[in-house]
Structures are given as C-alpha cells and as structure tokens.
Amino acid sequence: MNAWQTWIALWTLVTKEVRRYMRIWPQTLLPPSITMTMYFIIFGNLIGSRIGPMDDIPYIDYIVPGLIMMAVITNSYSNVASSFFSNKFQRSVEEMMVSPMPNWVILAGFVVGGASRGLAVGLIVTVVSMFFTDLSIHHPLVTIAVVIMTALLFSIGGFINALVANKFDDISIVPIFVLTPLTYLGGVFYSIHMLPNFWQGVSMINPILYMVNAFRYGILGVSDIPVGGALVAIAVFIVVFFMAGLWMLERGKGIRS
Amino acid sequence: MAEPALSIRGLTKVYGNGFHALKGIDLDVAEGDFFALLGPNGAGKSTTLGVVSSLVQKTGGSVSVFGIDIDRDFAKAKYHLGVVPQEFNFNQFEKVEDIVLTQAGYYGMPMREAKPRAEQLLRDLGLWDKRKGSARMLSGGMKRRLMIARALIHRPRLLILDEPTAGVDIELRRSMWEFMKRINREGTTIILTTHYLEEAESLCRNIAIINHGDIVQNTSVRDLLAQLNTETFLLDLAHPVEAAPTLEGFSVERVDATQLALSVERGQRLNDAFSQLSAQGFEIVSMRNRANRLEEMFVSMVEHANAESGRSTDKVEVRS
Numbered sequence A: 001m002n003a004w005q006t007w008i009a010l011w012t013l014v015t016k017e018v019r020r021y022m023r024i025w026p027q028t029l030l031p032p033s034i035t036m037t038m039y040f041i042i043f044g045n046l047i048g049s050r051i052g053p054m055d056d057i058p059y060i061d062y063i064v065p066g067l068i069m070m071a072v073i074t075n076s077y078s079n080v081a082s083s084f085f086s087n088k089f090q091r092s093v094e095e096m097m098v099s100p101m102p103n104w105v106i107l108a109g110f111v112v113g114g115a116s117r118g119l120a121v122g123l124i125v126t127v128v129s130m131f132f133t134d135l136s137i138h139h140p141l142v143t144i145a146v147v148i149m150t151a152l153l154f155s156i157g158g159f160i161n162a163l164v165a166n167k168f169d170d171i172s173i174v175p176i177f178v179l180t181p182l183t184y185l186g187g188v189f190y191s192i193h194m195l196p197n198f199w200q201g202v203s204m205i206n207p208i209l210y211m212v213n214a215f216r217y218g219i220l221g222v223s224d225i226p227v228g229g230a231l232v233a234i235a236v237f238i239v240v241f242f243m244a245g246l247w248m249l250e251r252g253k254g255i256r257s
Numbered sequence B: 001m002a003e004p005a006l007s008i009r010g011l012t013k014v015y016g017n018g019f020h021a022l023k024g025i026d027l028d029v030a031e032g033d034f035f036a037l038l039g040p041n042g043a044g045k046s047t048t049l050g051v052v053s054s055l056v057q058k059t060g061g062s063v064s065v066f067g068i069d070i071d072r073d074f075a076k077a078k079y080h081l082g083v084v085p086q087e088f089n090f091n092q093f094e095k096v097e098d099i100v101l102t103q104a105g106y107y108g109m110p111m112r113e114a115k116p117r118a119e120q121l122l123r124d125l126g127l128w129d130k131r132k133g134s135a136r137m138l139s140g141g142m143k144r145r146l147m148i149a150r151a152l153i154h155r156p157r158l159l160i161l162d163e164p165t166a167g168v169d170i171e172l173r174r175s176m177w178e179f180m181k182r183i184n185r186e187g188t189t190i191i192l193t194t195h196y197l198e199e200a201e202s203l204c205r206n207i208a209i210i211n212h213g214d215i216v217q218n219t220s221v222r223d224l225l226a227q228l229n230t231e232t233f234l235l236d237l238a239h240p241v242e243a244a245p246t247l248e249g250f251s252v253e254r255v256d257a258t259q260l261a262l263s264v265e266r267g268q269r270l271n272d273a274f275s276q277l278s279a280q281g282f283e284i285v286s287m288r289n290r291a292n293r294l295e296e297m298f299v300s301m302v303e304h305a306n307a308e309s310g311r312s313t314d315k316v317e318v319r320s
Helices: A003-023 A030-051 A059-089 A093-097 A103-129 A140-164 A170-184 A197-203 A207-220 A227-250 B045-052 B070-079 B096-106 B111-124 B140-152 B170-185 B197-203 B221-226 B270-279 B293-308
Strands: B006-014 B020-029 B034-038 B060-065 B081-084 B158-162 B189-193 B206-211 B214-220 B230-237 B251-256 B259-265 B284-289
Touching (some): A003 A059, A003 A103, A030 A059, A059 A103, A059 A140, A059 A207, A093 B096, A103 A227, A140 A227, A170 A207, A207 A227, B020 B045, B020 B214, B034 B170, B034 B197, B045 B158, B045 B189, B060 B070, B081 B140, B096 B140, B111 B140, B140 B158, B170 B189, B170 B197, B189 B197, B214 B293
Parallel strands (some): B034 B189, B034 B206, B081 B158, B158 B189
Antiparallel strands (some): B006 B020, B006 B060, B206 B214, B230 B259, B230 B284, B251 B259
16 A cells, blocks of 8 residues: 555545544533542542642642643543454454554554544533533643553553454453553552552552643642653654554454364 | 456465364465355355455465555555455444445545445445435345445455345345346456355356365366266156155156155256156156255265365255
C-alpha cells in the first residue's frame, strides 16, 4: 500500500471504531458520566467537605484530575478490548486479515479509536466536574500530553488483552482485578504522603500513580512524584506495548489457526 | 505464458493438535477459469483456501497469486484476491452499505471511487433497497450476497467462494449462479467450493477433488464425467407392477410399485432398454437421473481413494 492508501485504511478503521461507540452511546458515553457525577456528589461535596484540604487544595479539586484519569483509563482499555474481541468473536476480524492493510495499521486504528473514546469520556467528566468546582489548568501542555499518552497506552493494553482472550470473561478479568485496584490505589482520592513509609514505597511501583499525579500536576500544579520521569516512563511503556502487540499480530496470535 | 491465477506447490498444514490437514498438495488454476474444489467435510478445502487468503498459516510449501509469492509480498497478492467465506463474518449490527464501504477503505480505495462501485454491486445483487438497514435484518441469502458484494468491492482478479450458496433457496441460488457466470465472463477467475455438485457441474470448467489432505483428482469437468461408467435412471410407470422386469444386458430394480431403477453402462443404448420394456408391456411416463452425474463420480472417487489408503469409508455428504 502506498502512503495515501495506508492513510485511507487507517482513517477507515478509526472512523469505524468511533461510529461503533457513538452508535451505542448509552452504553459507552453515558454510564461513566453518571458514575463520575456520583463520585463528585458523594466524595467531593458530601464527604469531601468534612475531609478538608489535601496538599492545601480543597478536596473536591484534588480528586477531579484522578477521576478524569480513571475514566480515561477504563474507557480506553475496555473500548479496544471489547471491540476487538467482538471482531474476533463475530469473525469480522477476517475482513481486515484478508485485506492488504499492514498489521501496524490494524493496531493503530483500534488504538486511536479506543483512545478517542477515553478522551471523549474524559472530556465529558471534565465538563461535569465544572458543575462542582472551578477548574483552572496550570500546565496545559503537560495535561494534554499525559491524558493522550495514557489513553493510548491503555488502548494498546486493551488490544493485547483482546488478542489473547478466548472468551468474554477474559476481557473483564484485567479491568476488574488489575486496573480498578491499581487506579483506586494510584492516588486518585489521596496523597501518598498520607501513607506510612512502607506503603508509600509499595505505591511507587504502581504505574497508574505516575499518570494520575502527572495529570494532577498539569491541572493543579501539585504532584507526589517527579513529572518528567513519569512522562518518560509512559512513553517507554507505549513503545514497548505497541511493539509487543504488533509482534503478536504478526504471529497471528489468537486470530490465525 | 500468462501466470496462473493461483499456483500451489507442496502445500502442507499441520494444526496444533497434530492433525495433518494438507499433505503437500499441488494445484494450478488458470486465469479466467471457473474452478471447483470439492471434497467431503474435513478434507482440506477450507484449509487450502484459508492459507491462500491468509486466515490460516501454512506449515510448508508455496502459494502464488498471479505470480506473486505470498511469502514475499502477501499485501500485493491480496489486492488480487476477493474472499467469500463459508460462515458470515461481518458485524451484524453495522449497516449493509457501511460493511461494503469499510472493506473498500481497508484496500485504500478513496470514497469517491468506492461509493459508485458499492452502489453498482448492491444493485446487481439486489441489496440496494436494504443498504441503510442493519445487516442482522437480512435473510440468509441476502447475507451471502452481501459477502459477495464486499469481496468484489476492490475489483479482485481472483474470487474465492467457499460454499457461497449453502442454505440458499433454489431460485436465489440460480440468480447467484447467473451473477457468478457473468463476472467470470467479464474476466474474474473464480474458485468455488460446494457440496452442491449440480452447482459445480453447471458452473465450473475444471475441478479438483481433495480428500484427507490429498488431491485425488484434478481435471476438467468434461473429462471427469467421461470417466463415469454407469448412470442410473428412475423410470415412472403408468401402471403398478409386482416385480422388476428382466432385461437382457441391463440391470433393473423395482423401487416401488410405479417406479423402476435402470442402470445403463457406457456404450449401452437406452433405446434397447425401452424396446424390451415396451415388448413386455411396460408403459413409461417419465424418466430422470437418480443422482447428479458428478455426484456419482464424486462418491465413487472418494470411496475408491479411501479404500486404497486403507481408511474406513466415511459417509460422504452431498446435496443435490
């Protein structure tokens, strides 16, 4: 395929993915908005007012970046995992396999499509948060870079999960047993400085902590970790995961007999 | 000399469970041919076509499409291939038109080129009125035609049809045959697998029979039928009979009170049988073949191959 044909193929795949989640918006875009509204009301307003400031920042302001990031992570991941696995399950993945589309375009198409849903939900949650607090962004470039890179990283993760999955249960194991605990323990609701030294050390091996804190730094200007290192770490993970996903596709893992 | 549309040499496939699906088959399909690949269930037909269309990874051997080795440049070879699989493999919740246009996009076709092409195909295949509807609302026959439209969107030179008319009613099947004949006349090479041997006989010029991963016959349909030694005709009688008549040189069985089965060997004349029947007072009102001619040939060939290889004779599934 020449560059123009490759671009058409990539654009086709991305728009197909966007069309898919837009078609079922009551399942894809609405639920996270409602869930996050509940978080804002309960943890932000009702309980947050009794907790007091965190790192000298009102509690509801403190949790906004983490909640946005939580929505971005779970939606990016689950969009690609469920979409690609459905393609496998319905065998419509064969439409792509018989075409001359390179494997990297297939991977990139799903990843960009999934990241776009994560970012769309992140934007919705941001708009909802404005009903509860005045949000001002301290470092716009860092904010945008972190949220886009995080969405891409977890989209790739969802793709790999779907490739190796054999049944629908297999695509819900990681979000339930890995992503959700890591997100909750990744400093969404608290500063790790509140923890004893030992648990602070344990928290430092949680990759989501770096993403949440880098994003919080972008919005609020405060972070528990060095932001530069976090950005580099996310970029490295993106490259490693992308190459792993591509390698699995080339070998036909989970899709070719 | 023109490159064959498909050239297969020493193709082997061993699945992860150790099953040898293909045991080094060789096959050539000339450009412009209408070629049938027949065989009982599990013989290796779909595996062969799966390797050609990249859905199955081969264990050994080589495959070329119009001279392009798939190991060297599969992407280029894929431009020449259109694939209609045995089972529905599209997103049932997408619109009919979107399924076809998305496939065009996968081949890098710009929308201004893809839209009129999709309209032409959907009209030709009787799906234009359904284009805005969800694919799951289509009947089984319409879904098969949708897969044909999708496979042709990028104007492939070689179309692979894996049981395209399975489960399709007779009227629709015949209209699909006409469509396939037309695109073959227009230059598209077609490889067809089917269990409907009548389909292979009326559409295809050349034929290969595959059994237990080996090609057991590869010839023209005409030559294959010429090998048929015996044909059986069912004769409907005007009046019931108690027993089958004895005819000199012919074998006759009584099927029921008003029907006889007459076996005619190559070289024998039907006139001789009818003369003897008339002389004995039998009145024939109609006559037809007991089975499709190719079907008889296919069954005997597969059974013969099984006997030679010392395997038990599997039940051969045929529909006519």
